Amino acid sequence: xxxxxxxxxxxxxxxxxxxxxxxxxxxxxxxxxxxxxxxxxxxxxxxxxxxxxxxxxxxxxxxxxxxxxxxxxxxxxxxxxxxxxxxxxxxxxxxxxxxxxxxxxxxxxxxxxxxxxxx
Numbered sequence: 001x002x003x004x005x006x007x008x009x010x011x012x013x014x015x016x017x018x019x020x021x022x023x024x025x026x027x028x029x030x031x032x033x034x035x036x037x038x039x040x041x042x043x044x045x046x047x048x049x050x051x052x053x054x055x056x057x058x059x060x061x062x063x064x065x066x067x068x069x070x071x072x073x074x075x076x077x078x079x080x081x082x083x084x085x086x087x088x089x090x091x092x093x094x095x096x097x098x099x100x101x102x103x104x105x106x107x108x109x110x111x112x113x114x115x116x117x118x119x
Contacts (some may be wrong), residue, residue, distance in 0.1 A: 035069040036062050040108055041086070043073075052084035060089040063095070063103050074108040076118040085119075 015021060026033065039055050050058070055073065062070050070092065075085040085107045093105035109115040 032065070032070040035071065035106075036067045037071045038062070039088070040071045040073050050084075052080055052087055054088050057083040058090045058093065059105075062065040063092050063097075066101070067103055069106055070110065071106045076109055076115040082118070 025089045039050070039058060043050060059070055059072060072085040072088040073081045075082040076081065085105075089107075092103060094102065096102050107119050109119040
């Protein structure tokens with residue numbers, strides 16, 4: 001696979017796997033951030049519940065694929081979901097790869113103080 005040319009300089013030597021993460025800013029207008037909802041939304045299908053260790057394994061693979069944001073779950077919904085989101089944040093969300101890449105780990109919460117405190 002040929003290296004991607006940086007759109008800022010036009011130089012193939014300036015290419016990166018992904019731009020440095022800054023909220024609401026992408027220096028390369030051609031870069032598309034990927035947000036994966038498999039661990040939260042994927043469980044909405046009947047019979048598709050996952051144990052915390054299964055979610056962790058999926059999160060590891062999503063990180064290897066280079067997913068920018070991993071929506072890990074809805075931590076205030078159950079003790080298992082809280083445990084899964086915590087495990088993913090601690091392991092996957094703090095594991096820096098050779099490129100300096102760490103995915104953003106997100107957890108959902110309703111807009112009420114109790115849910116936000118739990119999350």
